[in-house]
Amino acid sequence: MSAAYATFGLAPAMRAGGVLANGDFQLHRDFVDFIVDSRPLLFQLSDLDAVSPLASDVPPAIFTAQVRSLLGETDAPLPGGRHVIYGCPECEDLACGAVTAVIERDGDDFIWRDFAWQTEETVDLRLNGYHGIGPFRFQGAEYRAALDSLLQEETRRARRRVLLIGARVAVLAKLAAALRSIGIGADITHGVGGVPADELRGYGAVAFGRAISEEERAAVRRSFAGAGIEVAYVDGLAPIVPLLVAQIEHALDRSPLAQRRLIRLVAADGEAGVEVTSPCRVRLTAYRLDRLYRTHAQEVFDGVLEAGRHRIALDAKAVKGESFVVARTSGSVLVEAMAR
Template sequence: MSAEYTSFGLAPATRAGGLLAGGDVQVHRDFVDFVVDGRPLLFRLSDLDAVSPLASDVPPTLFTAQVRGLLLETEAPLPAGRYVLYGCPECEDLACGAVTAVIERDGEDYIWRNFAWQTDVHADLELNGYHGMGPFRFRGAEYRAALDALLNGPSTGARRRVLLIGARVALLARLAAALRTIGIGADIAQDTEGVPADELRAYGAVVFGRSVGAGERDAVRRAFTAAGVDVPYVDGLAPIVPLLVAQTEQALDRSAPGRRRLTALTAAGDRAEVVVTSSCRVRLTAHRIDRLSRTHVQDLFDAVLEPGRHLVPLDVGATKGRSFLVARTGGSVLVTAVGR
């Protein structure tokens, strides 16, 4: 089979979790994505909420088996030499749908071809094939080195635990429970005094309650600096748990800017501005607090956007008063206050 060589690599990626409008829960997943020709392969699939089989939360034996499969050291899990490249982030059941491809050897090279979406053991390439995608030919040495590094190198898993600092125990308790529901560990403390450095190194972000003063925040930052930990610090915009969850997800995204689909979000008056780097599904949700301190949530936009800058009209009624906007793709979350 003739095909030009394409570079192959791996990069950490995230499927952002969250509490969605209507009470639905979206689980946070960290995984390793495939980088083909310098670009995440998932970015070629515009409307897909999925993770690769190389997820950080699968048992080590299963993770190793997935890597061995991609190296063709084990039998293909599906007929005709097909392997799952992306699956459902909630259950990973084939019945929910998966992106698969034939993986084969040609001499020292590895080839990925005949990409398809399938929901049972047999793929219908004519009906559900990703036509125009691939085939990709990878140099064997580069391909094996990238995957072998997952087996031989030290763990590079993201720190999926956050420290909540503040005195409003009821709100922070609800936030901690919500974060744990979507798969992010959370601990609550008044401050970091006396906390061992090893414990501080386990956290991937710090969330400050609105009641925490400047001096207390500085003390927390000094403690993390002394422990040699560089973490993002989140200032809660409002006492709205789904909004705080979204802010936390945004802080936990430590991927390189060039590997993000959603890169900018601003909102003022009756419109929002969204910037995406590749074709992807974007959802916008408004949160607001009315004069009686009641919270309201409303989904405003859900569509696939092409790469570039987009102006999205907003429902003025959903963003009046003190309001905030959450933009979400499969792998990114951005939060902003709505300006007047």
């Protein structure tokens, strides 16, 4: 089978979890994405909310089995030599729909072909095939090296625990519960002095409430630096749980900047400026605190944007006073305070 060579690589990626404006929860997933010709393959599949089978939160045995399957060392999981390339981020049920492809060997090369959307054991390529994608021919040495490297990495698993430090216990408790509901571990503390390095190493981010002084923040940073541990630090914008969840989601994003869809958000003068690198669905949610410190949330935009920069007018009532804007795609989240 003839096909031009494509480059193959892997990179960390994220399906952004969160607490949505309607109160629904969206599960956080860390996974390894396929990079074909220096671009995430997922970006070629319209605005698909899905993850690869190389998920960082599955047991090692399952992860290893998925790698071996992609290397052709075990039988394909679906009839016709088909493999799941991207599946539902909430479950592993084929009925939810999955992107599948035939993976085969041609000499030393690996070929991915006949991409399709599949919901049953068999697939109709005429009706459900992705006719503009592939086939991709990968050089065997590059392909095997990328996948084999996953089995050698001891630190491939994301640190999905967050340390919460703040003065408002009720807010911290609600935030911790929200994070746990979307798959992120959370612990509440007043400080980390004297905590063993092995315990600190389990955290990927530290979130500070607005009442925490700069001196207290500096002490926490010194503790992590002294233990040789790099974490992301989040300065909470307001005691609004969905907003804080979005800030933490952004802090936990380990995907390379060059391989993200949503790369810019500004909020000022009643408008939001958004930049995306490929066509995708973008949702904008405005949060504000009124004079009695009550929280108000409003979804102010939900639509598909083409690659490039966009200016979106916002409902004046949704962003009056102390307000914030959250921009969300399936893979990332950005948060900005509304500038005046």
